[in-house]
Amino acid sequence: EDQVTQSPEALRLQEGESSSLNCSYTVSGLRGLFWYRQDPGKGPEFLFTLYSAGEEKEKERLKATLTKKESFLHITAPKPEDSATYLCAVQVSTGNQFYFGTGTSLTVIP
């Protein structure tokens, strides 16, 4: 069964305290792995797509990496405006479905 698991469920960081969010997946075949940011009351906002193991993408304080079984979203020197829920999703190679994790709620304290 295709499955996506994110950890931790919630994370509180001091401003400037770097950390990583994890997304592990079990799928029959991976076409792509996606990271989204979601603010309260809004739709998910696209951040990154990763296609193959070893790939890395960066945007400002965020860096996403991918291995054969998991992805990490590294947050370097976070700011309070980085507070949000971060969602991971995978697109499987069979069909056109996407599977989402339940997200990590990040709070960055000034």
Add this chain to the structure above:
Amino acid sequence: DAGITQSPRHKVTETGTPVTLRCHQTENHRYMYWYRQDPGHGLRLIHYSYGVKDTDKGEVSDGYSVSRSKTEDFLLTLESATSSQTSVYFCAISAGGVSTDTQYFGPGTRLTVL
């Protein structure tokens, strides 16, 4: 921001009544999706469309139907709303790629079924 709008943005209805949610896009993307988001479950696919009048079921399709008569509009209908369908509903679109694809989401509709 991707040109996706959803209407209504909020709706309160009673058990047993029919409800239709609308998703409208201005991107001319081929694929459109309906998801629901509930605490502890994340986003779950209800139905999706891969073209006008072409639709398929997702993992939680029971109690829902969809229609797409134009490229830009994708309707989600709850034939007879139940309290278990209280949720936040998101529409998403994607262009459809050979290798992989990126979904872009609308602002959501909060539905409460009393």
